[in-house]
Amino acid sequence: MKRIILGGLLAACGLSACQHKDLCMDHNHNANLMLEVNWYLEWNLEYFIDWETQWHPDWKVDWSKIIPDEPEGVRLVAQSSDDARYKQVYNLPSGGGAVELQPGRYSTLLYNNDTEYIIFEDADLSSAITATTRSRTRSPYSENNPQEVTVNSPDYLFSSYDDDFLIDEKQYDAVTGDVIRIVVDVPMYPVVLSYIVRYEFTAGKEYVVEARGALSGMAGTVNLSTRRTLDDVVTVLYDEAEVSDYGVEAVVRSFGLCNFDPVPTDEYPHGHFYSPDEIDSRVGVSRQDRPRAGEETRNILTLELALRSGKVKTIETDVTDQVLQQPRGGVLIVKDIEVTPDEGEGNNDSGFDVDVNDWGDNEQIELPV
Template sequence: MKRYINPLMGVLLVMMLAGCRKDLCYNHDEHAMTVKFNAVASWICEWEDCGVHDWSQEWNSSWSRQYDEFRPEPAEGIRAVVYSGDKVQESNIDSEGGRVHMPEGTNTILFYNNDTEYIVFDQGSSSATATATTRTRTRSGFMVMHEGERTITPPDMLYSEYIEEHYAEKTLEPVDVPVNMHPLTYSYLVRYRFKSGLQYVLRAQGALAGMAEKVYLHDGHTDAAAATILFDCEVDEIGCTAVIQSFGVPDFSVSDGYLTDQTDKRYTLNLKVQLKNGKEIDYEFDVTEEMKEQPRGGILHVTDIVVNEEDGQQGSGGFDPDVDDWGDVIDVPLPIN
């Protein structure tokens, strides 16, 4: 009997090996019945939204730069966070999309770009509580503008998408799911224009107080927490200019607008200039009405700033304009193993 069984077993084994193609054998998961969620990403690259002004239509050609110059680029990669009951699973995929690993059944999925530098994420145990903020930034000699507000660096460009409920089934072929990445940070073009004395200005810095400190990743709304954004300016022949990114204003929802009464809310814009003789001068501007009309990006324009001749021409006192002592300090905590 053994003489017949052993050769038969050998023939069957050869047939099995011949019928199993090498590419299938090395990719069992790809060709097996598994959950194959394939994210197909697209990017909404807007720099301002929800304002009273439609700046794309109202753009002033005398501003030398074009509206579309301020549009952000798509991010370099995406992180997908899958919430399955009390379990959380992460995947990193390309900017065009890719395979997102998840268990069979009902899942909630949160997407955001994973190429930020200053963003600080707090995912929590629930997609509804996941937030993003930015790092603390301090400036030597900075005078507090709004009591109790943390001073922060402008956040990086942040996008997100949220799928509240997706039922994942095991399939043989990938299931393509569109993922539209929406911006959560918006830009403000800040223009400081001088009436006189610009020739005395060496460098400039700015701050914008009253802005949202954090944003909720699942729907883009901000709560009441406010912070002061510190930023640098460029000095040119007509004044000082900055483009700063922000989560927008506090207590704002994309779908519902302002969530609380804004009567007593205020926003303050600061400009600090260092003159060529070493003297420093601070200016403050109430931009409350402009900000309330531009909750997520827009234009802040202040004019008629004056540096008087007495300030501009007084002795330098040994000031060396090549010594840069204006560097801000950004709090970047280091991991400790």
């Protein structure tokens, strides 16, 4: 079989008015393309800090909560370069599969299709498709910070894109008569990364029943063909914080900081920040009335502690300097946290008072299938 590399790929979307096909790798004998998908299961991207070499040997974490699992499936969107109205959508197993495309040039966009909280914003061009996440309110945080748009942590998302993929005329096996398939290696790169948050206590962690929080100043939207984050700002809520041997540990998933391009170049081997003015005007952006990032934007890490006394203690820390060094995932450290006996002593083990209002209304959105 003929093998080529499909380079520079990125993923995305959910397109309306498209043809959808569920394929089996062994039964489509007329398929002229075989996609072999390779997932880059990274939890962060190196920028100023390389956690491969700078990880503290005493830090123990449950990596199953941080490193993504291989997604359950992948979707290919192929858009004709000659006629942008002609799009085909194929749903494939996680490892890839067989696809039949007519000869010609295409832009090809791939993404994992097993997400729950991701919202894909459609566009005429596949290069303009963006992803965002569902808005959510949580009291008392949302009431205390009414200026901030709060969202769920996004699901793990991967993407791959090629803006000029050529399909030659079909060739046939002289013996079987089947189409000879081109084999394409598809690298799926992470779009959603993780921050490991370490709240290191000096005293009082024994009073903590439950913990949760938020991280502000993060990107609300990402373009899936370039993997660039856009400049709308959101606050990502997190709930799965737990008491550890040193204090409280949490994992916050996000698209990362605004206005960041993670694709390596010779000049910027670890990606770079860019001006929003550089964005092609064709790239569709739905700001959803969100504020835009500026020099005044700060990354505030909030920790809410439900204590045995029945009280809730809130700690806010400016971690902007830490996040700037780690724009796409990393480790955030807050030291010297203390809960005094006056604050924490008691027999209340119920944690946060969670009811329907506490979580806010679920946002129901029709997604393309």
